[in-house]
Amino acid sequence: MSTFPLASFGGAIEFIFTPQESNVTGGNKVGGFDKSLELVLKHLEVTALALAIAVIVALPLGLYLGHKGRGELFAVGFGNAGRAIPELAVIALVAVLIGVGLKTVAPALAILGIAPILVNTYVGVRQVDPAAVEAARGMGMSELAIIRKVELPLAVPTVMGGIRSAAIVILATATIAPLAGVESLGDFILNRNVYGENGLLAGAILVALLAMTIEGSLALLQRRLTSDGLKVKTA
Amino acid sequence: MRTDQTRMRVLLAALAALALTLALAACGSSGDSTTSGSTESGSGAGTIQSNPDNGKVSLTIGSKNFPEQEILGEIYAQALAAAGYKVKSALNLGSETVALKAVKTGQISGYPEYASTALTSFFGLEPEEVPAEATEAWEKANEEFEKEGLQAFEPTPFASANAVGTTKETAEKYDLKTVSDLEGVSEELSLYGSPECPQRIDCKAGLEELYGLKFKSFTPVDIGLRYTVLEKGEADLSILFTTDPQLSAESDKFVILEDDKEVFPAGNIIFVTEKKVAEEAGPDYEETILKVQEGLDLKVMQELDARVELEKETPKAAAKAYLESAGYIG
Amino acid sequence: MASPLLLAAAGQVGGDFFKERESGTLPCQADESHLFCFDWAKENIDRYGTPTQQHLEIVLLSVVIGFAIAFALALFAHRSRWAQPPLLAATGVLYTIPSIAFFFLLLPVTGFGRDTAVIVLAAYTLQIIYRNTILGLANVPDSVKDAARGMGLTNRQILWKVELPLAIPEIIAGLRVAVVSTIAIATLVVFINAGGLGTQMYGSGNLTFPTSIIIAAAIVMAMALAFDLVLLTAQRLATPWRRVRPA
Numbered sequence: 001m002s003t004f005p006l007a008s009f010g011g012a013i014e015f016i017f018t019p020q021e022s023n024v025t026g027g028n029k030v031g032g033f034d035k036s037l038e039l040v041l042k043h044l045e046v047t048a049l050a051l052a053i054a055v056i057v058a059l060p061l062g063l064y065l066g067h068k069g070r071g072e073l074f075a076v077g078f079g080n081a082g083r084a085i086p087e088l089a090v091i092a093l094v095a096v097l098i099g100v101g102l103k104t105v106a107p108a109l110a111i112l113g114i115a116p117i118l119v120n121t122y123v124g125v126r127q128v129d130p131a132a133v134e135a136a137r138g139m140g141m142s143e144l145a146i147i148r149k150v151e152l153p154l155a156v157p158t159v160m161g162g163i164r165s166a167a168i169v170i171l172a173t174a175t176i177a178p179l180a181g182v183e184s185l186g187d188f189i190l191n192r193n194v195y196g197e198n199g200l201l202a203g204a205i206l207v208a209l210l211a212m213t214i215e216g217s218l219a220l221l222q223r224r225l226t227s228d229g230l231k232v233k234t235a
Numbered sequence: 236m237r238t239d240q241t242r243m244r245v246l247l248a249a250l251a252a253l254a255l256t257l258a259l260a261a262c263g264s265s266g267d268s269t270t271s272g273s274t275e276s277g278s279g280a281g282t283i284q285s286n287p288d289n290g291k292v293s294l295t296i297g298s299k300n301f302p303e304q305e306i307l308g309e310i311y312a313q314a315l316a317a318a319g320y321k322v323k324s325a326l327n328l329g330s331e332t333v334a335l336k337a338v339k340t341g342q343i344s345g346y347p348e349y350a351s352t353a354l355t356s357f358f359g360l361e362p363e364e365v366p367a368e369a370t371e372a373w374e375k376a377n378e379e380f381e382k383e384g385l386q387a388f389e390p391t392p393f394a395s396a397n398a399v400g401t402t403k404e405t406a407e408k409y410d411l412k413t414v415s416d417l418e419g420v421s422e423e424l425s426l427y428g429s430p431e432c433p434q435r436i437d438c439k440a441g442l443e444e445l446y447g448l449k450f451k452s453f454t455p456v457d458i459g460l461r462y463t464v465l466e467k468g469e470a471d472l473s474i475l476f477t478t479d480p481q482l483s484a485e486s487d488k489f490v491i492l493e494d495d496k497e498v499f500p501a502g503n504i505i506f507v508t509e510k511k512v513a514e515e516a517g518p519d520y521e522e523t524i525l526k527v528q529e530g531l532d533l534k535v536m537q538e539l540d541a542r543v544e545l546e547k548e549t550p551k552a553a554a555k556a557y558l559e560s561a562g563y564i565g
Numbered sequence: 566m567a568s569p570l571l572l573a574a575a576g577q578v579g580g581d582f583f584k585e586r587e588s589g590t591l592p593c594q595a596d597e598s599h600l601f602c603f604d605w606a607k608e609n610i611d612r613y614g615t616p617t618q619q620h621l622e623i624v625l626l627s628v629v630i631g632f633a634i635a636f637a638l639a640l641f642a643h644r645s646r647w648a649q650p651p652l653l654a655a656t657g658v659l660y661t662i663p664s665i666a667f668f669f670l671l672l673p674v675t676g677f678g679r680d681t682a683v684i685v686l687a688a689y690t691l692q693i694i695y696r697n698t699i700l701g702l703a704n705v706p707d708s709v710k711d712a713a714r715g716m717g718l719t720n721r722q723i724l725w726k727v728e729l730p731l732a733i734p735e736i737i738a739g740l741r742v743a744v745v746s747t748i749a750i751a752t753l754v755v756f757i758n759a760g761g762l763g764t765q766m767y768g769s770g771n772l773t774f775p776t777s778i779i780i781a782a783a784i785v786m787a788m789a790l791a792f793d794l795v796l797l798t799a800q801r802l803a804t805p806w807r808r809v810r811p812a
Binding site: 088168171200204 | 597598600658660661662663664665666667668669670672673742745746748749750752753755756762763766767771772773774775778779781782785786789790793
Binding site: 300302305325327457459460462463466484485530534535538541542543544545546547549556557560561 | 578579581582583584591592594595597605609612758768770771772773774776777
């Protein structure tokens with residue numbers, strides 16, 4: 001294995017902040033803070049959109065199935081199957097069959113996120129203490145109110161765990177969204193010829209940082225949403 | 236809860252799936268990236284003879300990231316293997332700057348480049364300065380390469396160029412026959428091209444600077460999707476290649492605009508390698524490459540492109556078919 | 566228009582080299598709107614052999630290495646409790662970094678190819694295997710451990726004869742998730758030239774060829790299903806004394 005041209009981390013950091021000479025003649029400068037910020041925002045945009053779609057589709061379904069106690073095989077099986085879906089295939093199929101651009105890629109990414117949210121919501125609701133549900137029913141709450149006021153709050157840790165998993169996989173796949181015409185931080189990584197090795201490393205660093213930030217934010221959100229009675233020290 | 240019978244059935248299904256996967260894996264020969272040298276000496280004056288001296292030399296042949304390049308890479312790789320070299324292929328490296336860097340750092344021994352791309356992209360020539368004649372273009376490129384310790388072998392018969400393409404409907408709607416016809420119209424049209432297109436003078440940069448065109452938008456897409464975006468109606472204009480098989484096979488759908496200001500120079504393929512690699516590899520290195528590319532005229536290259544892009548043959552199979560049909564390998 | 570630069574071509578190919586192609590009629594595989602071309606699939610199924618083999622090799626290597634490391638770490642942290650939070654955090658960070666980014670972060674160090682792929686994929690499995698092992702060990706009831714100690718077993722014997730066997734369901738559950746995820750993610754190693762089934766989804770015209778993408782994806786998912794069920798069966802066989810909790 002011959003040496004790969006060493007790009008220093010210092011060079012990557014520089015790339016993020018100041019525009020550099022492009023590798024390709026034409027002398028246009030690439031990189032820099034504006035471009036980096038633009039791509040970070042674009043990456044966030046498609047991630048947020050896809051995550052929203054996934055939540056809107058999977059959360060109610062998981063709540064309903066969990067509440068009814070039906071469709072365990074479906075929910076759990078779907079979750080396992082969802083983990084096995086290769087992201088590259090999803091992006092590639094969407095690009096060639098449906099079209100390129102945000103309006104087709106966001107739903108495709110959402111598909112990847114639906115599985116973890118569905119499974120975790122289902123399991124979370126199933127694991128709610130039946131006594132609590134019975135008590136609420138005894139108090140005369142409607143089924144919908146039970147879901148909203150009893151099951152969902154008690155299931156928050158597990159549900160949020162599913163949303164966090166979904167966010168991670170969607171954000172990760174958004175990195176290859178440029179293949180389907182959606183700009184994201186993946187542009188820095190996949191288009192080495194334009195952005196150079198420094199851009200490549202810069203893209204990877206930014207994606208990693210972005211992922212950790214989102215994960216951390218969602219963890220904080222989970223803590224906020226979890227009612228105090230549930231706040232156990234989880235391993 | 237699953238009954239034992241269901242459990243057995245599921246287990247059997249799983250084992251079947253596992254067996255299928257392993258069987259598929261066993262089907263493939265190991266080490267796809269290594270081309271084994273054939274030692275048969277076939278009949279015919281054009282056949283490549285295996286030279287045992289070459290066995291000591293290891294070569295890695297690279298290519299850029301679209302099918303025509305991969306076919307060429309495979310042709311050279313298989314030919315050199317037939318000549319007795321130990322050959323590995325590293326195709327699909329990326330665009331020209333990535334490939335050149337790979338040569339300079341020794342990651343690959345060499346790769347096929349278009350003389351026009353070398354001159355405009357590496358050496359900063361304006362399109363009008365690119366010689367129209369193949370041998371001249373090669374000599375000029377070689378001059379520049381030698382300054383960096385590199386070498387380019389003589390050119391192939393065929394040449395390819397970038398081109399601005401669109402659908403027949405769009406061309407008729409705006410009455411477009413040449414690129415200049417886009418004047419005044421292009422502001423309403425979206426352009427799709429490879430990610431390096433905005434920076435290249437034989438791509439969007441040239442359209443902007445030399446044709447003076449402005450576009451409604453530019454979207455970078457993978458080269459592989461250059462016809463998809465036209466078909467799906469997302470792109471009004473797309474950057475295509477003159478050797479694309481879709482242009483003849485789907486001539487009722489796609490059309491390219493004539494490059495009347497000659498901003499997209501055509502380039503023949505010249506094999507770029509390091510001087511010292513060529514020296515160490517011996518005379519068969521250059522000779523084999525030049526010999527095997529003699530048969531690559533425009534018709535043949537288009538045929539090969541069609542096999543890979545339309546019929547979805549692998550570049551490896553297409554290259555092998557070419558080498559055998561032309562009698563280079565037995 | 567630039568003149569086609571044709572040198573005197575030797576024109577060496579045989580006359581039958583050129584196939585008949587009429588404009589307007591495309592074979593199934595050339596038409597992007599065709600979802601699946603059965604005939605083509607039947608004829609060309611063997612091109613998926615080598616990528617499948619590469620894929621399997623990378624997955625197995627990564628999971629074995631990842632399991633070995635995670636398991637060792639978990640055993641260590643089981644005894645040295647202070648190590649648990651930092652190890653969980655560390656493996657968690659490795660899991661959060663998207664694999665594509667991770668591949669390229671390692672490029673300056675290990676370059677393109679299989680090594681980088683295996684390192685990243687193994688790192689990805691660490692969190693789930695580590696966490697499940699710790700959890701499995703922690704869930705062993707104290708009463709059982711006390712009984713074992715009462716019978717005169719040493720700590721080490723307790724670990725290997727009591728705690729670990731009882732932790733197997735959790736451990737294998739984690740292993741299942743790890744294996745399935747790794748099989749799916751390994752499609753991305755095509756971007757660092759490490760082969761695998763991703764090569765049939767991207768590059769050389771595959772991007773516009775739904776049939777190939779679908780076949781490759783189907784193989785990936787079949788592989789995942791197969792391993793998942795085999796491990797599930799192993800889990801059940803290894804714990805005959807108790808009904809298995811769902812993963």
